[in-house]
Amino acid sequence: MCGIAGFFDFNKNTSASVLQKMTDALIHRGPNDAGYEIIDNPYASIGLGQRRLSIIDLSANGRQPMHFENLSLIFNGEIYNYNSIREELIKAGYSFHSTSDTEVILKGYHKWGDAVVNKFIGMFAYIIYDSAKNEVTICRDRAGVKPLYYYWNNNILLFASELKSLHQHPSFQKEVDVNSLSLFLQYSYIPAPHTIFKNTFKLKPAHYLKLSLATKNITETRYWDVCNYYNKPTLDISEQEAIDEVEKLLISSYEYRMVADVPVGLFLSGGYDSTSVAAILQKNRTEKLKTFTIGYKEAAFNEAPEAKKIAAYLGTDHHEWYITAADAADVFHKLPEIYDEPFADNSVVPTALVSKLASQHVKVSLSADGGDEVFAGYNKFNQSIRYTESVPYFMQSLFGNVMSYINPEHIPYFNRQYNFATRYKKMQNIWKEKTPAAAMKYISQYITEEEADVFLKHKYEGYKTNFESGCKLSGDVNSLNKLLAIDYQTFLVDNNLVKVDRATMSVGLEGREPMLDHRIIEFVAQLPAHLKIRNHTNKYILKQIVHKYVPKELMDRPKMPFIAPLTVWFKDELKEKINYYLSEEKLNETGLFNNGPVMKLSKDYLQGKRVTYQKVWNILVFQLWYEKWCKNAA
Known part of the structure; x- marks a missing residue:
C-alpha cells in the first residue's frame, strides 16, 4: 500500500526535485519508505515516485520503482492472491528476489501483458513503463478502490494517487471547472472521470490507459464491466444454493483480506x-479480532451500543470512541487536506476519526463498503x-406536465414543509422521464440542476456521468439490477470509496474492502431480484447468511446511516463556521457563486427554517477546499 506520483514530460523540463515534492506530498499514504527515479527516454523525461506503507514484505526488497528487463513499475494497493500467481510464474521459469506482490505484478505483466490484470484479486493502481515499446500503461482496479488522477496538457502528463501531488508541479494549472462544480453541488462528490480542475481526470475503474511516447497518443480500454454480469441470464438456482455460494465467496474474500505481515x-x-x-472472520479464530466503532452522545445517530453488543457476542477485542463537537472541530479544518477535491459526504468526520482510532492499534483495517450496492441495502432502490x-x-406524464406550471412556493401548507421545493422538482423530473434509473439519479441529488444554476454565477454545460451512460444494460435486466449496476459505478466508487481511502490513508492506515471482491459481484449480479429485496426486506440474502452467525434478534433493527450529527453541531459549536465561510466577503474571494441565493440559504438554515443542512454543507465544504487549494493560486 502506498501513494504513487510522477510525470511523462515531453518538454523535458521537470527536475528530480519536483518529482520528490510530488511524491512526498503523499507521505501520509506511505510513511515507511520512498523511491524516486528519473528515466531518460528519447521522447520524454519520465519521473516515477512512490511512498510506501509496508504491509507485505517489509524489507527493502519491496522498494519501488521496481524493474525487470525492459519494464519499470510503481504500484499502489494489494494483490491478495499474489502467492498463487507467483507459483504459476515460478513454474513458468521466473525467479523472485522478494516476497512482495509488486514483483508478481511486474513479472506477471512481462509474461502475460495487459491480460495479467484478469488474474488479480485485489485493489490496485499501477504504472508500467516499457522501454522496448516506448509505451506506458496506467491501470486501475475493477471496483475503483484505489484512486488514480492524471493531468494532460501542454505536452506533459502528470499522475498521482491524490490531487495534492499535482499541485507540486509548476506546469499544473489550477483552473476550476464549473461543470464539475455543478456536479459536486448536486451529488456532494464529482463523478468520474471528471475532477474539479480542467484538463484533469480520474482514471475510471476497470480501465487502463496506453500512452505512446513516440506519438503522444492516449487510448483508453475497459478490461472488465460489471454490466456484463447483470446482462447475463438470471441464474436458475434455489435460495439455499444461492446462500451457500454467496457464503463461500464471502469467506474466501474476507480471508484474502487478512493476508498481511502487520x-x-x-x-x-x-x-x-x-x-x-x-462474524465470518472471528469464527474458528482463537485470537481476538480488533474491532473499532465511533459513537455519539446524540442518541439518534449513535450505533455504538449495537456494535458493542455484536462485538461482545462474537468475542472481538472491541474499541470505541465517543466523539463530540470538539473532536469534529479538530478534524474540520483538516478535511480539505484529507479530501483534496471538494467532497461533502455527511460521514467524513466519523470516518476520519474511526480511522484515527484504528491506526493506534493496527496498520490495516477492513471496511464493509459495497454491501449496500451489491446486495441492495439502500431504500433509494425501493x-x-x-x-x-x-x-x-x-399519470406520470400528466403529473410531470402539470407540475411544471405550478410554483411549489405558492402551494399552501406544503411550502412550509422540509425541503419541499427541492423534493417537488425532483418528483417533477422523475415523472417526466418515467424510469427507475432516472428516479435514482434525482433522488441522489441534494441540490437539483436548476438550483445549482441559481447558486452558480457562470453558466455550465451538463456533463454526462455514469447515471446516464454507465453501461449498456439489456432490456431483459430487471429494474432493481439496473439500479444496482448504476450505483456500483457512481455512488460506490466516487463517494464511499473516496471517503474511506482518503480517511484511512490520512493516518497511514491501509483500508481494505472485502465485500468488493469482483467474484462476489459477478455472482450476485446474476441472482434474481427477490433474493436481494423480498417482502420489503432489503439485503435479504446477506441477512440470511449473517443470521447463521449472529442471532436475528441482535440484528433486527432499523437501518441507521453512518453519519455525524452535523445538524446539531452546525447550530451550536460550528455555527460560526457557516457565518464566516458563507459570508459575502468569503464568497467574493471564490468568485464562483451568486452571493444572494447562497447567503439566503445559510441564513434560512441557521434561523431554523425547513432547509436541508446538506445544501449548506456542500457549499461550505467547497469554500473550505477553495481557501486551501486555490485562494493563492497565480
Whole structure:
C-alpha cells in the first residue's frame, strides 16, 4: 500500500526535485519508505515516485520503482492472491528476489501483458513503463478502490494517487471547472472521470490507459464491466444454493483480506455488512479480532451500543470512541487536506476519526463498503421503483406536465414543509422521464440542476456521468439490477470509496474492502431480484447468511446511516463556521457563486427554517477546499 506520483514530460523540463515534492506530498499514504527515479527516454523525461506503507514484505526488497528487463513499475494497493500467481510464474521459469506482490505484478505483466490484470484479486493502481515499446500503461482496479488522477496538457502528463501531488508541479494549472462544480453541488462528490480542475481526470475503474511516447497518443480500454454480469441470464438456482455460494465467496474474500505481515483490524458499525465481516472472520479464530466503532452522545445517530453488543457476542477485542463537537472541530479544518477535491459526504468526520482510532492499534483495517450496492441495502432502490413502476405511465406524464406550471412556493401548507421545493422538482423530473434509473439519479441529488444554476454565477454545460451512460444494460435486466449496476459505478466508487481511502490513508492506515471482491459481484449480479429485496426486506440474502452467525434478534433493527450529527453541531459549536465561510466577503474571494441565493440559504438554515443542512454543507465544504487549494493560486 502506498501513494504513487510522477510525470511523462515531453518538454523535458521537470527536475528530480519536483518529482520528490510530488511524491512526498503523499507521505501520509506511505510513511515507511520512498523511491524516486528519473528515466531518460528519447521522447520524454519520465519521473516515477512512490511512498510506501509496508504491509507485505517489509524489507527493502519491496522498494519501488521496481524493474525487470525492459519494464519499470510503481504500484499502489494489494494483490491478495499474489502467492498463487507467483507459483504459476515460478513454474513458468521466473525467479523472485522478494516476497512482495509488486514483483508478481511486474513479472506477471512481462509474461502475460495487459491480460495479467484478469488474474488479480485485489485493489490496485499501477504504472508500467516499457522501454522496448516506448509505451506506458496506467491501470486501475475493477471496483475503483484505489484512486488514480492524471493531468494532460501542454505536452506533459502528470499522475498521482491524490490531487495534492499535482499541485507540486509548476506546469499544473489550477483552473476550476464549473461543470464539475455543478456536479459536486448536486451529488456532494464529482463523478468520474471528471475532477474539479480542467484538463484533469480520474482514471475510471476497470480501465487502463496506453500512452505512446513516440506519438503522444492516449487510448483508453475497459478490461472488465460489471454490466456484463447483470446482462447475463438470471441464474436458475434455489435460495439455499444461492446462500451457500454467496457464503463461500464471502469467506474466501474476507480471508484474502487478512493476508498481511502487520496487524489487521476492522470497522464495526453493528449493521449487517460489517457484522458479516466480523462474524465470518472471528469464527474458528482463537485470537481476538480488533474491532473499532465511533459513537455519539446524540442518541439518534449513535450505533455504538449495537456494535458493542455484536462485538461482545462474537468475542472481538472491541474499541470505541465517543466523539463530540470538539473532536469534529479538530478534524474540520483538516478535511480539505484529507479530501483534496471538494467532497461533502455527511460521514467524513466519523470516518476520519474511526480511522484515527484504528491506526493506534493496527496498520490495516477492513471496511464493509459495497454491501449496500451489491446486495441492495439502500431504500433509494425501493423508492426509485415505487415512484415510477407503481404509478401508471400516463399519470406520470400528466403529473410531470402539470407540475411544471405550478410554483411549489405558492402551494399552501406544503411550502412550509422540509425541503419541499427541492423534493417537488425532483418528483417533477422523475415523472417526466418515467424510469427507475432516472428516479435514482434525482433522488441522489441534494441540490437539483436548476438550483445549482441559481447558486452558480457562470453558466455550465451538463456533463454526462455514469447515471446516464454507465453501461449498456439489456432490456431483459430487471429494474432493481439496473439500479444496482448504476450505483456500483457512481455512488460506490466516487463517494464511499473516496471517503474511506482518503480517511484511512490520512493516518497511514491501509483500508481494505472485502465485500468488493469482483467474484462476489459477478455472482450476485446474476441472482434474481427477490433474493436481494423480498417482502420489503432489503439485503435479504446477506441477512440470511449473517443470521447463521449472529442471532436475528441482535440484528433486527432499523437501518441507521453512518453519519455525524452535523445538524446539531452546525447550530451550536460550528455555527460560526457557516457565518464566516458563507459570508459575502468569503464568497467574493471564490468568485464562483451568486452571493444572494447562497447567503439566503445559510441564513434560512441557521434561523431554523425547513432547509436541508446538506445544501449548506456542500457549499461550505467547497469554500473550505477553495481557501486551501486555490485562494493563492497565480
